[in-house]
Amino acid sequence: MQYFGRLTLKHWKIVAAPLIGALAACGGGESADGVAGQQLAAASVAGQAGGATPGTLHVDCSLGANGTGSPATLGTPANPIRDLATLNRIVLAPGTHVRFKRGTTCNGSFTPAPGSTGAAGAPIVVDAYGDPKASRPVIAAGCADTTADPDQSITEQHKTPNGFSGYYSLCKTDNPTVNRAAIYLYNTQYWEIRSLELTNDATTVGGRLGLYVRLEDYGTGSHYHVDDVYVHHVRGYLKDVAGNTVGSYKTTGGMLFEVTRDNEVVGTKEKPTNFDDIAVENSEIYAVDAVALSTRSAWMCREGGAPCGDYPPYKGNPAYLTNPATQAASDYFPMTRVVLRNNLIHNVGGDGIIVRTATAPKVEANHLYDIWMRAPGNSAGAWAINTDDALFQYNEVNGVRLQNNIEAGDGMAFDADLGTRNTRVAANFSHDNDGGLMLFCGCGSDGLGHTAQETGAIVENNxxxxxKRRIISAAGSADSVVRDNVVITRTPGLVTPIVENLSYANAFQVTGNRFYNASDSGAIYRTKNAQGSYANIVWSGNAYFGYAADSEFTGPNYRHGAQPDTVLPFAGQDVDAVAGAWLRDSGFDRHKYRAPHAR
Structure with a gap:
């Protein structure tokens, strides 16, 4: 019994009979709603009440559904659990370890039974066991009959070098069941997930994720740590379509931590709910639609924040939003202690990383490339919305694309979006992005009659x-600063204006930057809309190399600050040395993404 729960002799008679009876039922193939599920739940609860200590459950789906060992030893290495249906019927106690065997695949969704939750100091840990040389264990929520692509070479052969690049499925035959996620945790906390491979592949679009952690009417959920998990080939949605039962298409893709309020009506407001202590580290997300890694919350409404009407219970229900009884303007309950660190994210249909409704999240040392390859709606590399004090540092973002059918304001490496306050983007390496380095977006309404303003962003030392298209996309900003950055444009004939104005009110400073344009035809502005204004953009103490022919320096749009600018030809500039010095002195080389080990 030590592998399921170490029961003290004092309590053995209390729990032994229901526990063994429940375990015996596992091999009988009862449904999750049948007797076996009820007995397993009762046994686990009884074990906790009787003083059980945590144990380890081993899972090996390669052995078939029906075991031959003693029911009393189910979950041991000698008699492992053999399918996810059995595992999903067990209520997991705090401190339990669930270990999947390396080199094996479990088809379906790991959806722990209600009541399965860890505790402070005793999280539930999901991990691997077996031959360390074998491949990581796979939970495949989508098709079961697939083409193996362990080194990604088959998928990469079907990738276009630029513009639109379609999703490539490895499915030979499809799964008629659409599982929401390979791992789906609902209203639970204190979990650690390590060393797994998650897929949710299909030949058609659907509401799919690799990892989905969801809270509703829960209060604060704590401690969700993901380390060294490989999510790939997840066929989600690329746009909102009729029949989509999961809400926004941006709730599909790689990993999503979401707070919902779908069941709320006026007069029965749910409990304010948020996440505390999310950490996703050392993981890889590849070939997913639409969003690779994101947080999302319906407890997001505040004055000057993101549009409240985008989320239930406000969505499609303006009376709810304006009803004084709902107190919509104070429904802001942000996530805390969110860290997304040292992850590799690539071949993504839409956005790379989105942090929504959080306080002081850290997004650092990630490498994102081949982003926005398929979605018809605007996307970017890594960005925050309706979030305060976000920090993006030591990230490398390259190959964010623009779709040819969109006159895009996006395609940027980074974005301080609607309702963000005091975002800091520092010491990042942005290169070869079709859209550019940075988007400021105060380009909408909060749903309460106010501008959803971006305020106080600092973009420094990047x-x-x-x-390509521009360096800064200005679509609404207040009290922001772009300072001490190095911008090098060395592709022949590439002009890349420094600022593109998208006809929203902008107020920010451009100070102490160095701009290099090897074509000697560098430009300061591109005005996408004639009504765009540069009156509140102040330029001070910048050095321009290769911009001397730009008449805008003396034009009415160029507002000079306190420090004089330097304007020189590009000739004689050693931009390789400039870039090398930045990589060293910024700390980027020391802190950038490091592959944890060979996949």
Missing amino acids: LSLND
Whole structure:
């Protein structure tokens, strides 16, 4: 019994009979709603009440559904659990370890039974066991009959070098069941997930994720740590379509931590709910639609924040939003202690990383490339919305694309979006992005009659190399600063204006930056809309190399600050040395993404 729960002799008679009876039922193939599920739940609860200590459950789906060992030893290495249906009927106690065997695949969704939750100091840990040389264990929520692509070479052969690149499925035959996620945790806390491979592949679009953690009417859920997990081939939605039962298409893709309020009506407001202590580290997300890694919350309504009407219970219900009884303007309960660190994210249909409704999240040392390859709606590399004090540092973002059918304001490496306050983007390496380095977006309403303003962003000490359409996309900003950055445009004939104005009110400073344009035809502005204004953009103490022919320096749009600018030809500039010095002195080389080990 030590592998399921170490029961003290004092309590053995209390729990032994229901526990063994429940375990015996596992091999009988009862449904989750049948007797076996009820007995397993009762046994686990009885074990906790009787003084059980945590144990370990081993899972090996390669052995078939029906075991031959003693029911009393189910979950041991000698008699492992053999399918997810059995595992999903067990209520997991705090401190339990669930270990999947390396080199094996479990088809379906790991959806722990209600009541399965860890505790402070005793999280539930999901991990691998077996031959350390074998491949990581797979939970495949989508098709079961697939083409193996362990080194990604088959999928990469079907990738276009730029513009639109379609999703490539490895499915030979499809799964008629659409599972929401390979791992789906609902209203639970204190979990650690490590060393797994998650897929949810299909030949058609659907509401799919690799990892989905969801809270509703829960209060604060704590401690969700994901380390060294590989999520790939998840066929989600690329746009909102009729029949989509999961809400926004941006709730599909790689990993999502979401707070919902779908069941709320006026007069029965749910409990304010948020996440505390999310950490996703050392993981890889590849070939997913639509969003790779994100947080999302329906407890997001505040004055000057993101549009409240985008989320239930406000969505499609303006009376709810304006009803004084709902107190919609104070429904802001942000996530705390969110860290997304040292992850590799690539071949993504839409956005790379989105942090929504959080306080002081850290997004650092990630490498994102081949982003926005398929979605028809605007997307970017890594960005925050309706969030305060976000920090993006030591990230490398390259190959964010623009779709040819969109006159896009996006395609940027980074974005301080609607309702963000005091975002800091520092010491990042942005290169070869079709859209550019940075988007400021105060370009909408909060749903309460106010502008959803971006305020107080600091973009400093970044390196932008051969970013294309523009460096800064200005779509609404207040009291922000772009300072001490190095911008190098060395592709022949590439002009890359420094600021593109998208006809929203902008107020920010551009100070102490160095701009290099090898074509000697660098430009300061591109005005996408004629009504765009540069009156509150102040330029001070910048050095321009290769911009001398730009008449805008003396034009009415160029507002000079306190420090004089330097304007020189590009000739004689050693931009390789400039870039090398930045990589060293910024700390980027020391803190950038490091692959944890060979996949």
